[in-house]
Amino acid sequence: MGSRMIKCPKCGVFNTNRDYCKNCNTLISNDKKRELKVAALKQQHIDEAVYSLENPGLAKRLKQHSNLLYRIVGWILYSVVSVVSIIGAGLAWMIAMVAAG
Template sequence: MASVSHIKCPNCGVFNINKEYCESCNTLISNQKKIKEKEEVVHQKEIEEAIIELEKETFIKKLRKHPFFLMRFFGLILHSVWFVLTVIGSFIAWFIAMVAAG
């Protein structure tokens, strides 16, 4: 026997069989599709974050090769601060993901 999924629409309460969208009001009711859409959003965000971090890194690398000593020193401090922020940021992101998943 094939598996049949009965999903109650959260919007209008109509039961739908093997449907991704509600027959009555067209609300997205498929959990699998919801998870997939969420994953796509997360993936898109990860790409954007990676680009931003790459840009930051290039900026700091340039600064660290600066001919003026103070600018190199400033770059070193920026690099340390940025590293700490990245660690804290990724921990918070992980924590939020864990809470959201739980």
Template sequence: MSRRIKCPECQTWNEDRDYCSNCNEVLSHELKMEQAREKLREEEQQRPLTQFNNYLKRLRESDAPIDKVKFTILNSAWWIFLIGVTALIALVALAPG
């Protein structure tokens, strides 16, 4: 079964195409979503890091042993926090009544 799609830009009807035959506009929903995801990825990569993220990056890439210990402690504290929140959610979800 063929699918007919009307182009939102030039109002041309297209059969089984991902792009409009007249204006080359994207017609496929999957392609539009992939383009939107790619745009978000690019924007995220171009966004500057926060001060805390810069600090963590500097600690992670440092050769000083004290910096490696600081990074390990901060990273472990984050994981312990996440495990605690997960356990709390599970406790609430499993609590009777």
């Protein structure tokens, strides 16, 4: 393999085959920057999934409540949201079919 000469954008020192600058320890490798960015993106997706699992919506919390009255209200709320979503999807499909000709 050939040697890579990379100039540090912070201090201007030329570095050979290094990920970090030998003078100021600044990250200079594009491959390493890309790896860190991918790792951060994966961690963000994991954090979003954990948040959505730990914080369910109102209807789901009410459906799992210990009080029977709250569970009934939760199921009614869930049913209303489902019916409205189905009606909205049907209207969107109908509008798309009319627009398609």
